[in-house]
Amino acid sequence: MAFGWSLCVAVLFLSLEIVLIHANSEGDALYALRRSLVDPENVLQSWDPTLVNPCTWFHVTCNSQNQVTRVDLGNVNLSGSLVPELGNLQHLKYLELYKNNLKGRIPEELGKLKYLVSLDLYMNNFTGQIPRSLGKLKSLVFLRLNHNQLTGKIPRELTTISSLKVVDVSNNNLCGTIPISGSFSGFPVKNFESNPRLDGPELQGFVPYETSCE
Template identity: 75%
Template sequence: MAGRDLQVFLAFFVSSLLVLPKARGNSEGDALYAFRRSLSDPDNVLQSWDPSLVNPCTWFHITCNQDNQVTRVDLGNSNLSGHLVPELGKLEHLQYLELYKNNIQGQIPAELGNLKNLISLDLYNNNISGTIPSSLGNLKSLVFLRVNDNKLNGPIPRALASISSLKVVDVSNNNLCGTIPTTGPFERIPLNNFENNPRLEGPELQGLASYDTNCL
């Protein structure tokens, strides 16, 4: 009986070791590591991003709250290239996503609209293309939206006009088209924050949006 009990114990111990990495897994760490895998990092600024840790709160350029939930990603001016990933939308407690002045390409994932606590989205000075997702209109805590100096096209989503907290919008130096919204927070945004979009027309008249006409 003793030998059989030992075998049972060893089998249980080994199986516990096999499931341990999954038990220690962290969805925010998984999301950030998926982002890391999409990036080229010649200066090794992400070398501390170790997916085997319980959570990413000890990683450089990551800030967490007292509950070990990620609230900031600070990777501005870090010589990174690559693209954004949908998994970033799983960082449900994120307040600041700072990725400015890199060489990030590709599109803005619609999943960023899931970041309900986001205050600042800084993607300026990259090579991001595609459209500005209308899902960003779901970011009801957003104050700063800076996507200037990229290669974005299409219209300015009217959903952004419903974000009452929005104070700063800068979409200058892209290839946007259509008209500039005039309602909600856009009443206070200076026109130079829309400049150097050759296909973008002036403010829409009486709230009538013509942005969907020949605007692709």
């Protein structure tokens, strides 16, 4: 009887330790994001790294296992850049960072977020290419990258995501051709417009890209 009780206690403490380690790693990832941002309105004031987990922080939502599932920081006047540590938020479903002043590249590490449903980075100042690693996000439904300064081609890896329902990359500086295979077969042309070097069916006003697409 005593052995059984001891075993139950040991399992309980081990489970608690695993939860704490996981929560701390997610808190570390979010705090790394906080350090990379300029926050003039103090919307991240509650992001205190001394707490056991980040589930009590404003703009962060967790599930019943204290795993971060949402980060909602849209339209809160943030500037700065994203960090690769965001790839450690293993259970994240929604990353909402739209309508800010964020810049720099979209981290390749976002391709690790296998449960991600919505990636909304529109109306920022992101530069560089759309990471090919986003093609690994097999749960992704919404991808909104419009109104940034992104360059290069639209990764063909994105066409393999069968769950995609909305893709908007309009108002960037993308080049090459619009994919029309897989999940991209039904997306409206307006979701690709205002990319002067991007070519596709019914898309007007593009400049030949053969020698300049990067």
